[in-house]
Amino acid sequence: MPVLLILLGSCKNEFDYSLQLEEEQQKIDAYIQANGITVINVFPADSVFPEKTYYRANADSIFFRLDSKGTGDVAVAGDKIAVRYIESTLDEYPMVESYWTTQDLEYPTELTYGSTYRSCVGWQSAFDKMQRTDAVAEIIVPSKLGLAKATTATSVTPYHYKIKFKILPK
Numbered sequence: 228m229p230v231l232l233i234l235l236g237s238c239k240n241e242f243d244y245s246l247q248l249e250e251e252q253q254k255i256d257a258y259i260q261a262n263g264i265t266v267i268n269v270f271p272a273d274s275v276f277p278e279k280t281y282y283r284a285n286a287d288s289i290f291f292r293l294d295s296k297g298t299g300d301v302a303v304a305g306d307k308i309a310v311r312y313i314e315s316t317l318d319e320y321p322m323v324e325s326y327w328t329t330q331d332l333e334y335p336t337e338l339t340y341g342s343t344y345r346s347c348v349g350w351q352s353a354f355d356k357m358q359r360t361d362a363v364a365e366i367i368v369p370s371k372l373g374l375a376k377a378t379t380a381t382s383v384t385p386y387h388y389k390i391k392f393k394i395l396p397k
Contacts, residue, residue: 244383247382247383248370248371248383250383251369251370251383251384251385252369254317254318254385255290255317255367255369255385257317258317258367258385258387259281259290259367262279263279264279264280264281264290265277265279265280265281266280266281266282266283266290267280267281267282267283268282268283268284268285269282270282270284270356274293274296275293276292276293276294280292281365281367282356287372288352288372289349289352289353289366289367289368289369289372290366290367291352291353291356291364291365291366292364292365292366293356293357293362293363293364294363294364294365294389295361295362295363295391296359296362297357297358297359297360297361297362297363297391298359298360298361299359299360299361299394300359300360300394301358301359302340302354302358302359302360302392302394303340303341304340304341304342305339305340305341306339306340306341306394306395306397307337307338307339307340307394307395307397308337308338308339308340308354308392308393308394308395309334309335309336309337309392309393309395310335310336310337310338310350310390310391310392311326311327311328311332311335311336311390311391311392312326312327312336312388312389312390312391313325313326313327313388313389313390314326314386314387314388315386315387315388316384316385316386316387317367317385317386317387321387327389335393337395338350340354340394347368347372347373347374347375347377348372348373349366349368349369349372349373350366350368350388350390352366352372353366353388353390354392357390357391357392360392360393360394361391361392361393362391362392363389363390363391364389364390364391365387365388365389365390366387366388366390367385367386367387368385368386368387368388369383369385370383370384370385371383373385373386374386
């Protein structure tokens with residue numbers, strides 16, 4: 228009989244996670260509707276996005292909007308990049324953390340382009356589309372593509388980011 232209880236407990240956790248993911252999708256959908264966002268599934272050929280328009284490749288990807296194309300060289304795998312960002316939850320009263328200026332954070336977060344070590348898969352997906360130094364994008368990142376803090380044993384949290392990066396000298 229104890230084995231049966233363990234199995235039931237295991238199924239319950241999986242079921243709860245499934246429900247959490249459904250609730251997360253509802254939260255993302257509500258955020259998109261409340262902010263008048265249009266979602267497209269074809270990336271604009273000229274990389275120019277109409278106002279409040281985000282690109283999403285498929286149901287398992289981030290929502291992406293390029294605000295500024297940036298300048299200079301295109302990032303390649305292995306480049307060191309410095310990242311500035313503003314992070315917010317998708318709640319009615321969002322929790323916002325800013326790492327956009329030296330006033331917010333003395334040094335930007337440094338990452339290796341093309342590596343998910345110390346970053347989230349969603350960020351790397353955004354960097355791939357941003358490509359150049361000083362490009363600015365807005366992204367909505369589901370928890371499974373987010374930073375480690377986005378998924379805990381009891382909850383999943385999607386985030387909205389405004390993000391920019393600079394390729395560091397070699």
